[in-house]
Amino acid sequence: MVKPEFAYVAENLLLRGGYRKTHFQADQTTLQSVSQMGILYNRTIENLTINGCETFTPMLTWNRSFVSPPAIFFFHEFILQSLIRKHLSLNTNLQVFFDSCSLNNFRAKDFEVLGEKALPEGHIDILIKDCIPAGYTRKIIIEVKTGKANFGDIIQLEKYVTEVGDECVLGILIARGFPKKVWQKTENKRIKCFTYSFGLIDKTQKYYLDELELNFRLFPLKR
Template identity: 50%
Template sequence: MAYFLVAVATKENLKKCIETNLAGFTGSINGYWALVDIEIGDYVSFLHGARVYNLYRVEDKVAIKNPDEIGPWRPIKLPSGREYSFPFRLLLRPIRQLSESMVRPEFAYIAENLLLRGGYRKTHFQADEVTLHNVSVMGNPSEGEFEKLAHEGIPFTPKIAFSKDLVNPPEVFPMREVILQSLLRKALERGFLRNVLETFGLEGNPEDFEVLGEKALPSGHVDLLIKPKHPIGIVPKILIEVKMGSAGNTELGQLGRYISESGPETVGGILIARSFKRNIKRVPGIRLWGYSFRGINQDATYTYPELLEKLTLEEV
């Protein structure tokens, strides 16, 4: 279970999201990333104009071929001339009604991310479980019975390709770093987190820790953050930097700076890459992990769950 704030660009679109209990994402790589990154059973709120609106549970998610025919969002046209529809959708169960300013201290985790990165510029932002607990007592419970929405439109299953010749958005997307980061976050949660905690000498059950998406720091954005869900007294943290290709001393130095900036409670970091350059140094407190996908065919396409099943991690 995770909690996300879904960025909505306009007031008109926000109204449509609230009226229909839907979250919609464009047929871009970022829209696809939102669809696969947010799971059924996760919680979301809408984020618009420095305010947080409502709390929902994700009941289902779908990709449809004919979004313009059924709405509720009109296609958007970028200055480049490229036009995007909204084929990727989350079906939401209303939990609480609220409209709260982001300046509240309860939103400090996500507000700091937005401040340091200079604005939204993303489809969604993951908040920690403490923020979810805070939001769960804001506003009022949603009224009335919820009837699960039926899928409208013609559904399809978007896939990922490792060969650019197979790419055909929104049906087939190329592998990108945001997709890899999402896969790694879930792989850590589902099987590798215990190894990580033992590596850095952290006591406790893996269930007591959470793996969060991108965390903003003064000099940049670390890709993944591991921390206790409900810290008491101290907040031990592990930072993870992800590179799709080969990593070397430059990436190692970048992760080292992030560790220094994140404060004395950070116990170490992990640099994850497909391969590492021969001259890469060994730095105390930073581990090197290689990733791979078992049995990948460059001439095939894969669903996100298939890639998650094939993903492996190994310390180098």
């Protein structure tokens, strides 16, 4: 039997095929349970001091001619996922996001933003859920695409929403752009669309992740 507070991690491991095919990811409920285990460490903490070193920070680019690992990497979808997750992990940004989705009774401080979640239908890119579930867990599923959205993306997101069931409040598709017919397909569904932008960033150049993070914005599509 799996204790309820570990169900999220256990389910993720099972759907991914075991420890060798997954990363460990714990939600707030799991961490609270773990924090009550064992004995509190009360010894003196020794700091590791390293002098005379230079921090290596790789750069990112959309220009394939600049790509030169490990110094410069192409801007892949998992990087965009990371930027979105970090952006929404700030309560101020998450609250704006909720308000843009007309989720006016949602308070950002009550939620947490998690990375990839495994389902039988595939892997959810980002999952927003209650920090401390009380029987019923409100969930928002986010699917991320670096390019323009297509009909297949909508269909995939619909499958995720159906799989999660009544606990799924909303499905969100974030992409660089939305053709009109693709956007229209989300009408009268539990799906909202957002575009992302890096402002005046020149995509022919190369940047550090921090630079992209400072310029990153999300914009809801409105009918």
